[in-house]
Amino acid sequence: MTNTKFLLALSFLAFAVSLHAQEVESMKTVFSVSAGLNSNQSWEMEPSVSYYFCPYIGCTLGLNITNQYNQIGYSGTVSGNGNLHWEIEDSEASVTKFLFRPAINLRTPILWLDQDHDTGLTFQLEPGLYMAAPVNDRVTVLYRDKEHVSSVTDSKRLSNNKGDWLFWNIRSAISLHIDRFIISSGYSISNFDIYSGRRNILIEGVKLDSKLPKREYTNSFFLSLGYSF
Numbered sequence: 001m002t003n004t005k006f007l008l009a010l011s012f013l014a015f016a017v018s019l020h021a022q023e024v025e026s027m028k029t030v031f032s033v034s035a036g037l038n039s040n041q042s043w044e045m046e047p048s049v050s051y052y053f054c055p056y057i058g059c060t061l062g063l064n065i066t067n068q069y070n071q072i073g074y075s076g077t078v079s080g081n082g083n084l085h086w087e088i089e090d091s092e093a094s095v096t097k098f099l100f101r102p103a104i105n106l107r108t109p110i111l112w113l114d115q116d117h118d119t120g121l122t123f124q125l126e127p128g129l130y131m132a133a134p135v136n137d138r139v140t141v142l143y144r145d146k147e148h149v150s151s152v153t154d155s156k157r158l159s160n161n162k163g164d165w166l167f168w169n170i171r172s173a174i175s176l177h178i179d180r181f182i183i184s185s186g187y188s189i190s191n192f193d194i195y196s197g198r199r200n201i202l203i204e205g206v207k208l209d210s211k212l213p214k215r216e217y218t219n220s221f222f223l224s225l226g227y228s229f
Contacts, residue, residue: 028051028052029049033224034186036223038221039219042067043066043069047062048060048063052107055109056107059102060101060104060105065099066194068093068094071095073087073092074211076203076204078204082146087142088141088142097197098132099192102129103129105124105126106124107122118179120176126171127168127170128169130166131167132163137160138158140155160201165196169188180228183225186221187222190218190220198212
């Protein structure tokens with residue numbers, strides 16, 4: 001009789017653990033907020049929602065806000081007038097972009113770290129797109145006399161044209177699942193160019209692109225906190 005009770009209790013426990021695991025893996029929606037730094041001398045923050053069609057495949061929609069810090073304004077000389085030089089207003093030297101990020105979400109089965117299936121690890125990969133806004137930036141160009149640099153002799157408001165707005169993005173992360181909460185650490189790479197909205201601005205007949213850093217891949221490192229339901 002004792003062995004029978006023990007087997008029944010063990011079977012019930014296994015059944016309960018199985019139900020709990022199925023419940024966790026059947027949660028189809030994850031809301032998360034991530035924050036990090038990227039190679040554009042920028043911080044970034046992204047709220048996102050992921051929906052899983054099955055436990056391992058889903059889709060994600062995020063809004064990435066990236067903003068530069070400690071940027072120095074750009075300046076140049078005025079052709080035909082050696083007494084004047086131009087400069088970008090300091091407050092507009094740093095670039096802010098909003099990046100809509102649709103992606104496919106692929107994740108591994110949960111590797112459980114405890115018998116109760118409350119804590120586990122997954123790895124996920126999200127190939128997707130960045131859609132940048134605004135597409136074209138506007139900047140204020142100030143003109144100063146070299147002998148009286150503290151005074152502005154003229155100013156112009158100039159706009160970019162034909163800026164790039166669509167970029168690819170690949171995001172990866174390792175996640176720790178604690179019941180419904182998900183803590184992740186990850187890395188992403190993209191061909192996103194934070195200066196794409198101002199490279200074609202013409203100042204004194206010369207594109208601002210000549211003053212800006214060369215195009216490079218954007219690399220990001222981030223942490224995120226999510227909740228599944």
